[in-house]
Amino acid sequence: MDLFLQQVLNGLTLGSIYGLVALGLTLVYGILHVPNFAHGALYMVGAYVAYFTMVDLGLNYWLAMIAAGAVVAFLSVLCERLVFHPLRNAPPIHDKIAAIGILLFLEAVVQMYWGADFRRMPTPYTEILHFGGLTIPAQRLLIIAGAFGLMGALHLYLKKTMTGATIIAMAQNREGAFLVGIDANRVAMMTFAIAGVLAAVGATLFAPINLVYPAMGHLLIMKAFVIIILGGMGSIPGAIVGGLIIGFAEALGGFYISNEYKDVIAFALLVVILSVKPTGLFTKGVR
Amino acid sequence: MLKLENVDAKYDSFKALDNVSMTVGQGELVVLLGANGAGKTTLFNTISGLLKPSAGSVTLNGEDVTGRRPSALVQAGVVQCPEGRKLFPEMSVMKNLVLGAYVHRRDKAGIKKTLDHVLEMFPILEEKKNQAAGSLSGGQQQMVAIGRALMGRPKLLMLDEPSLGLAPLVVKQMFETIQTINREGTTVLLAEQNAFAALKIATRAYVIENGRLVMEGDRDTMLGNEAVRKAYIGA
Numbered sequence A: 001m002d003l004f005l006q007q008v009l010n011g012l013t014l015g016s017i018y019g020l021v022a023l024g025l026t027l028v029y030g031i032l033h034v035p036n037f038a039h040g041a042l043y044m045v046g047a048y049v050a051y052f053t054m055v056d057l058g059l060n061y062w063l064a065m066i067a068a069g070a071v072v073a074f075l076s077v078l079c080e081r082l083v084f085h086p087l088r089n090a091p092p093i094h095d096k097i098a099a100i101g102i103l104l105f106l107e108a109v110v111q112m113y114w115g116a117d118f119r120r121m122p123t124p125y126t127e128i129l130h131f132g133g134l135t136i137p138a139q140r141l142l143i144i145a146g147a148f149g150l151m152g153a154l155h156l157y158l159k160k161t162m163t164g165a166t167i168i169a170m171a172q173n174r175e176g177a178f179l180v181g182i183d184a185n186r187v188a189m190m191t192f193a194i195a196g197v198l199a200a201v202g203a204t205l206f207a208p209i210n211l212v213y214p215a216m217g218h219l220l221i222m223k224a225f226v227i228i229i230l231g232g233m234g235s236i237p238g239a240i241v242g243g244l245i246i247g248f249a250e251a252l253g254g255f256y257i258s259n260e261y262k263d264v265i266a267f268a269l270l271v272v273i274l275s276v277k278p279t280g281l282f283t284k285g286v287r
Numbered sequence B: 001m002l003k004l005e006n007v008d009a010k011y012d013s014f015k016a017l018d019n020v021s022m023t024v025g026q027g028e029l030v031v032l033l034g035a036n037g038a039g040k041t042t043l044f045n046t047i048s049g050l051l052k053p054s055a056g057s058v059t060l061n062g063e064d065v066t067g068r069r070p071s072a073l074v075q076a077g078v079v080q081c082p083e084g085r086k087l088f089p090e091m092s093v094m095k096n097l098v099l100g101a102y103v104h105r106r107d108k109a110g111i112k113k114t115l116d117h118v119l120e121m122f123p124i125l126e127e128k129k130n131q132a133a134g135s136l137s138g139g140q141q142q143m144v145a146i147g148r149a150l151m152g153r154p155k156l157l158m159l160d161e162p163s164l165g166l167a168p169l170v171v172k173q174m175f176e177t178i179q180t181i182n183r184e185g186t187t188v189l190l191a192e193q194n195a196f197a198a199l200k201i202a203t204r205a206y207v208i209e210n211g212r213l214v215m216e217g218d219r220d221t222m223l224g225n226e227a228v229r230k231a232y233i234g235a
Helices: A002-032 A039-055 A061-084 A092-114 A138-160 A162-172 A174-179 A184-209 A217-231 A236-256 A262-276 B040-048 B070-075 B093-100 B108-121 B123-127 B138-151 B168-183 B195-201 B219-224 B226-233
Strands: A128-131 A134-137 B002-011 B014-024 B029-033 B055-060 B078-081 B156-160 B187-192 B204-209 B212-218
Touching (some): A002 A039, A002 A138, A002 A162, A002 A184, A002 A217, A039 A061, A039 A092, A039 A217, A128 A138, A134 A138, A138 A162, A138 A236, A162 A174, A174 A184, A174 B070, A217 A262, A236 A262, B002 B040, B014 B055, B029 B195, B040 B070, B040 B078, B040 B156, B070 B078, B078 B138, B093 B108, B093 B138, B108 B138, B108 B168, B138 B156, B168 B187, B187 B195, B195 B219, B195 B226, B204 B219, B212 B219, B219 B226
Parallel strands (some): B029 B187, B029 B204, B156 B187
Antiparallel strands (some): A128 A134, B002 B014, B002 B055
16 A cells, blocks of 8 residues: 555656646647647756756755746747747748757757766755655655646636736637737747746756756657647646646556556557547647 | 728738728718628728738828737727627636726726626626636627627727627617617727618618728618618618
């Protein structure tokens, strides 16, 4: 039983990070119809910014997280302005190619400056907590609390503020949004900034129990796409639930089936769920 | 207040508006008659800034607004209630209305006042205010759409086929509402296929065919015109 609970906890940790990353991806897709393959690279840049803010500048973990959020949000908006905005009337394939271009560019730049070494990010939260038979590293608790806290904050922002409402409005009816006077550029920049913050915070939370290296975003972005397809493209609850499903499937599958195959499980699950429900789990409303 | 001069609009190489010139005066209720595909919606979207004219100019109260962005035009008081309503289906009725006042978002007291007025005009929306807009009947959704447009405090309200798909009794109420809005001082440009009902409340009317304005006249001239009666009234 304890072993099972331990896996549930691992699944929750993984799932909350996957959810955060997928949330940014699904927001951008649902509102601007851009499949942002560069999102994984933004996540990677977030981890590097946090790492160097802590190691080189000697600032604490939380300041590093804020720095990562700010830098990546800026970078994300810059991608929108310089790349996706000029392509807004181009065929969708151009967005895809451009996004892959940004991904390769960011990786190359990071590798040029900081090399391809694997780095371990320090964290001030190294205690191991014990609850009954459960062993819980404090960083994992922080990941779960941080991720869900941020999701809650995003939910409030989207539901309670006027700016948040414009983002939802744009997703539900683009032309309707224009006709009430919502500025498409503002919403686009806002959405990219939010996606950037989610990726950077996700990276800063997850990096201490993982490694920091230029290709760290690859598998994650693949899984994030699996998650948003599974949850329904553009769906916010879909991204969160989808993230948790993949997180749990990996943790439990990795433990009970085979650890070598844990990355395959996400994709196998995608095949199974899409054959039962081809439109994804939550497809209401947004495309 | 609104003046179009020699406006052309294109979808790729297809010319959807051809040399359109029209005026809408302060306080008027101008009806635009035309069959499906004649260019009514294209004309509206061009005035709203969703579509950029390929030639010609649009002026609003003497100021050139050709090619401005939709948000700038809403700010200037040109608000469209589009065909097909274009509501935010999963948001509540109240949220749809409040978003209609997006350009006035800093003016909380003003929003409250307009909202009260809209709810007074459509009391049923008060009852349904917490329901998702997409769950309402067609007639109620049309009320939300008109209400949302009114929340933008239009100087010129453009209504694109508001009677489309509504029951006859509801259509009658809809036209009464439009007349009320006009009498309260809002200039109205109304596109309709329901020519008789629309002309009855109109000041003037234009007829559009294949992207060209082919006829213009005041209410009585249009109602008495043989060609209009044959083509659009069927009597």
